[in-house]
Amino acid sequence: MANFATLDELKARLDWTLDADEERIATSALEDASDLASFHAGRDWPDAASAPRLVRTLVLKACKRYMDNPSGYTQSRAGDETLGWNDSQGENAGTVHFTDDEQKLLAEIGGKRAGLMSAGVSAWGSNIRQYRHRASYVPTDQSPFPLYRDEEEPW
Template identity: 65%
Template structure:
């Protein structure tokens, strides 16, 4: 079952500083699908109507980041036309992605925050001490002596 993107292309266009041509509109639609799928993988299967507003904001933010710098450049120079990128963004350079903080926020909005829980454990019922070296036998009710030395049971 394929879900609709969490945000629309018109929502994204409102956040950009320039008018998109036909190719950019196509790329924007694909970026919104990718960002929506990623948001659902970090969070839950939100549909476009019931998605929290902050999730929609994060999807649009990731798409705006991608549309502003689709190649993932980290350095640009006008004089000699030097462009550069590095591995700081890792495998996410030039793709739609969520930062680590955005991923944590999506998990939190979905209720998937990992937590460490400490539980108190106590014995239930009376504590009976078995005689040393005797093992229970089914049916007879009488324990069977096995290695029944008081000072060295095993």
């Protein structure tokens, strides 16, 4: 499985120069985001060139979000050394992840369409001619009730 973005493309989006340890983390983040993109899209492209450009963009967005805040902090204060987390990101806090909108977009790119679908439905043996000469009744409490009005017009 190929990475959909390169380390140099990620470096171009960051506001600082990565040291050796950050480069190692960024490389792992690119691999994780590429794996997640294939999962959410429901398909695997053989190489990065065959994938749509939007997949690369979403992978880079997820990696940049992670590299900007790898611990998933939601609050920080410099004076008293206060750091804070909350449950708004849930299990994704501090990990490479795609937002719900990004996941839906990846699913559409992969060919999955969310929403309602319709399918044609017909009754089994719905050929009227085979019922033309059959007498059918519906069971009731008192006496059987005819399912059809008469033999000539069954419906």
